[in-house]
Amino acid sequence: MIIRAEQTRDIEGIREVEILAFERAAEADLVDALRAHGKATLSLVAEEDGAIVGHVLFSPARIGKTPAVGMGPVAVHPARQGQGIGSALIRAGLAGLRQAGHTIVIVEGDPNYYTRFGFQDATPLGITCEFNPPPGCFMVQALTAGALAPLVHPQGRGVQRTAYYAEEFQAVG
Numbered sequence: 001m002i003i004r005a006e007q008t009r010d011i012e013g014i015r016e017v018e019i020l021a022f023e024r025a026a027e028a029d030l031v032d033a034l035r036a037h038g039k040a041t042l043s044l045v046a047e048e049d050g051a052i053v054g055h056v057l058f059s060p061a062r063i064g065k066t067p068a069v070g071m072g073p074v075a076v077h078p079a080r081q082g083q084g085i086g087s088a089l090i091r092a093g094l095a096g097l098r099q100a101g102h103t104i105v106i107v108e109g110d111p112n113y114y115t116r117f118g119f120q121d122a123t124p125l126g127i128t129c130e131f132n133p134p135p136g137c138f139m140v141q142a143l144t145a146g147a148l149a150p151l152v153h154p155q156g157r158g159v160q161r162t163a164y165y166a167e168e169f170q171a172v173g
Contacts, residue, residue: 001053001085003092006043011035013052014045021075026172030073033168034059041069042096046076046085053077056089058097059168061106063127063140063151064161068104069097070169090117094143103147104140106163111136122163125152129163138163 006014011032018028034040039059046054054076061070071093076085094117097105107114108129111121119139122128125148129138140163142148151161 001046001048001088003044003046003088006040006045006055010045010047010052014043014055017052017055017077018073018075020078021081022073027073027075030168030172031055031057033171034166037166037168039166039168041102042093042100044089044093044096046089048080053080054085054089056086056093058093058105059166061163061165063104063106063163066104066151066161068106068140068163069102070165071105071107072109074109087117094118094141098143103144104142106138106140106165108133108138111139114139117141127151127161127163130165131169 014031015028018031019025034057040057041060042058044056045052056071056074058069058071061068074086074090094105107119108131119141121136122138122140125140127140140148
């Protein structure tokens with residue numbers, strides 16, 4: 001298996017993996033919309049024997065007025081889930097974002113999964129998400145030391161900030 005940047009020839013395979021992984025087309029449609037509007041900051045695939053078995057997309061986001069990158073969707077073919085493909089995609093993506101100079105990443109999802117990659121609950125930092133996810137399910141990660149400092153009150157009390165994903169996320173139910 002190799003992890004690499006998305007190429008035009010991968011679009012159909014990415015769409016298939018997204019639909020199979022989420023058991024609906026909404027996430028595949030989101031990926032297509034972000035790509036069509038030039039908002040795929042980083043899109044990686046996991047390829048094995050010429051087939052796409054996993055995908056992760058990162059797109060522009062912001063926390064208040066501070067630029068960030070939103071991670072998601074992350075999809076792995078159901079027959080390959082639990083084999084480390086999603087983890088490999090996320091680690092490669094975070095490394096690629098660091099290398100490109102991005103400083104903050106946000107994600108909505110299972111904290112038991114995403115904290116292993118360095119994400120932390122955004123709530124204690126005073127950061128909320130426009131979509132009101134369940135407690136603990138909206139997380140943030142600083143890709144560079146001190147990147148979150150301007151968003152947090154010096155005495156540890158969060159200065160309330162709302163995080164926003166690209167507008168294409170509004171269509172996902």
